[in-house]
Amino acid sequence: MTLPHTGRALADAAPVPYWLDRPTRPDPLPPLTGPATADLLVIGGGYAGLWTALLAKEADPDRDVLLVDAGTCGWAASGRNGGFCAASLTHGLANGVERFPDEIGELERLGRENLDAIGATIDRHGIDCDFERTGELAVAVAPYQLDGLAADAELGRRHGRDVRLLDRDEVRAEVASPTYLGGLWDTDRTALLDPAKLAWGLRRAALDLGVRIHEHTRVTGLTADGPALRATTAGGADAAPGTVRAARVALATNAFPPLLRRLRAWTVPVYDYALMTEPLTAAQRDAVGWRNRQGLADTGNQFHYYRLTADNRILFGGYDAVYHYGNRVAPALEQREATFHTLAAHFLTTFPQLDGLRFSHRWGGVIDTCTRFCAFFGTAHQGRLAYAAGYTGLGVGATRFGARVTLDLLAGADTPLTRLDLVRRKPLPFPPEPIRAAGINLTRWSLARADARDGRRNLWLRTLDRFGLGFDS
Numbered sequence: 314m315t316l317p318h319t320g321r322a323l324a325d326a327a328p329v330p331y332w333l334d335r336p337t338r339p340d341p342l343p344p345l346t347g348p349a350t351a352d353l354l355v356i357g358g359g360y361a362g363l364w365t366a367l368l369a370k371e372a373d374p375d376r377d378v379l380l381v382d383a384g385t386c387g388w389a390a391s392g393r394n395g396g397f398c399a400a401s402l403t404h405g406l407a408n409g410v411e412r413f414p415d416e417i418g419e420l421e422r423l424g425r426e427n428l429d430a431i432g433a434t435i436d437r438h439g440i441d442c443d444f445e446r447t448g449e450l451a452v453a454v455a456p457y458q459l460d461g462l463a464a465d466a467e468l469g470r471r472h473g474r475d476v477r478l479l480d481r482d483e484v485r486a487e488v489a490s491p492t493y494l495g496g497l498w499d500t501d502r503t504a505l506l507d508p509a510k511l512a513w514g515l516r517r518a519a520l521d522l523g524v525r526i527h528e529h530t531r532v533t534g535l536t537a538d539g540p541a542l543r544a545t546t547a548g549g550a551d552a553a554p555g556t557v558r559a560a561r562v563a564l565a566t567n568a569f570p571p572l573l574r575r576l577r578a579w580t581v582p583v584y585d586y587a588l589m590t591e592p593l594t595a596a597q598r599d600a601v602g603w604r605n606r607q608g609l610a611d612t613g614n615q616f617h618y619y620r621l622t623a624d625n626r627i628l629f630g631g632y633d634a635v636y637h638y639g640n641r642v643a644p645a646l647e648q649r650e651a652t653f654h655t656l657a658a659h660f661l662t663t664f665p666q667l668d669g670l671r672f673s674h675r676w677g678g679v680i681d682t683c684t685r686f687c688a689f690f691g692t693a694h695q696g697r698l699a700y701a702a703g704y705t706g707l708g709v710g711a712t713r714f715g716a717r718v719t720l721d722l723l724a725g726a727d728t729p730l731t732r733l734d735l736v737r738r739k740p741l742p743f744p745p746e747p748i749r750a751a752g753i754n755l756t757r758w759s760l761a762r763a764d765a766r767d768g769r770r771n772l773w774l775r776t777l778d779r780f781g782l783g784f785d786s
């Protein structure tokens with residue numbers, strides 16, 4: 314339903330990701346034409362590919378590293394996300410405890426080390442991406458969610474997290490919303506950042522170290538070539554096709570049609586949407602408080618995530634998570650009117666004092682959801698190719714860890730990372746179509762219903778829970 318006030322608020326919103334719509338966006342690098350060779354070919358120039366290239370070069374400056382992207386580095390999920398850079402490698406502590414009970418302590422430690430290392434890399438390479446380690450505040454907006462927050466607080470404390478459980482008045486003193494009934498502030502395990510500026514900064518750092526990057530270069534096929542692999546590429550409109558012969562290949566193509574057949578069973582592309590407001594005036598800032606600038610998320614199954622930007626806009630995203638039959642991915646799916654109006658209406662319910670504020674941008678992007686909600690890893694072509702996929706909407710931080718695992722796998726090394734269950738075990742696959750779409754849509758419907766029924770999960774969700782299967786964004 315299009316309400317008059319959401320229509321007004323959205324009337325001037327540009328249908329492009331705010332983060333990418335800025336004059337500082339770098340010019341594209343030329344496509345690959347003709348034959349090339351490399352020690353390591355990285356396919357995909359989002360965070361996963363950029364971290365892989367950068368870490369490979371930092372470890373061995375003589376290694377010849379070539380990265381190609383079908384578009385430009387950071388144009389996809391990495392340049393259009395919420396910018397919540399979480400320490401968690403397991404899509405949250407509760408999911409990690411459930412799936413990896415024996416090593417969750419180690420995964421928590423590695424996640425924290427990973428977030429610290431991201432901060433250190435940003436400093437070392439002078440990447441200006443508005444990195445603010447403000448933590449994340451989870452808010453209850455329905456009475457039944459309060460029990461969940463208390464349980465999460467207890468779990469967090471047991472795992473050494475600095476968590477603060479806030480009652481109704483305390484949480485509203487942090488951020489003024491009449492919808493908040495309580496909150497849980499995990500103070501230092503999430504940083505907020507400017508996603509596109511991080512991707513562009515990693516790209517520049519990689520180039521500075523000597524990584525060769527070709528943009529508008531899509532890999533169309535991979536074949537064995539003696540002890541190496543050969544990738545064929547298609548360039549932009551008038552670029553000739555190319556080939557790259559590489560001893561090792563890192564596959565970092567996220568939710569896009571995978572070059573490796575087996576990945577089709579393990580991930581589904583799911584669209585997630587966001588709005589950006591105009592910058593708040595000083596009076597509007599005063600009306601919401603939010604002096605500690607935490608990243609915010611409510612705690613229903615269909616949740617919103619929201620945050621301030623460096624210039625005090627509010628990004629407001631989430632809620633709908635949309636799957637299209639047959640794993641469809643297409644630019645047209647990045648715009649969804651109904652979702653934008655839902656988000657705008659929910660924004661005004663959350664912050665009625667900001668009525669009149671307009672949205673400057675609206676966009677969507679695709680995430681690679683897997684049934685365990687956190688990345689999985691593997692090799693193919695006798696260990697000459699390695700991949701990490703399935704970050705399920707929490708890849709801003711975890712992709713750096715995934716890049717480390719990818720490089721260890723490509724080295725054929727037995728390391729503390731390659732020995733992890735997280736790395737060795739795969740998620741349960743999704744069924745083929747048409748059962749895939751039917752199952753995902755039934756799950757979405759059931760999750761929405763649970764939110765409307767005080768969190769009570771129906772038989773379908775309880776069955777999925779029993780088998781450790783799920784659908785999330």
Ligand SMILES: Cc1cc2nc3c(=O)[nH]c(=O)nc-3n(C[C@H](O)[C@H](O)[C@H](O)COP(=O)(O)OP(=O)(O)OC[C@H]3O[C@@H](n4cnc5c(N)ncnc54)[C@H](O)[C@@H]3O)c2cc1C
Nearest residue numbers: 357359360361383389391394395397532567678707708709
């Ligand atoms: C709207 C939205 C909000 C999100 N919010 C958050 C958040 O707040 N926090 C969080 O942690 N995560 C968030 N995520 C998820 C996060 O953005 C991703 O997990 C992360 O960016 C994944 O990085 P990536 O490098 O794997 O993928 P991408 O950034 O998607 O990069 C993949 C790249 O591969 C390239 N490619 C694909 N196929 C080929 C090919 N055949 N040849 C050459 N190149 C190819 C593409 O062009 C693309 O650039 C969000 C995602 C979306 C869409």
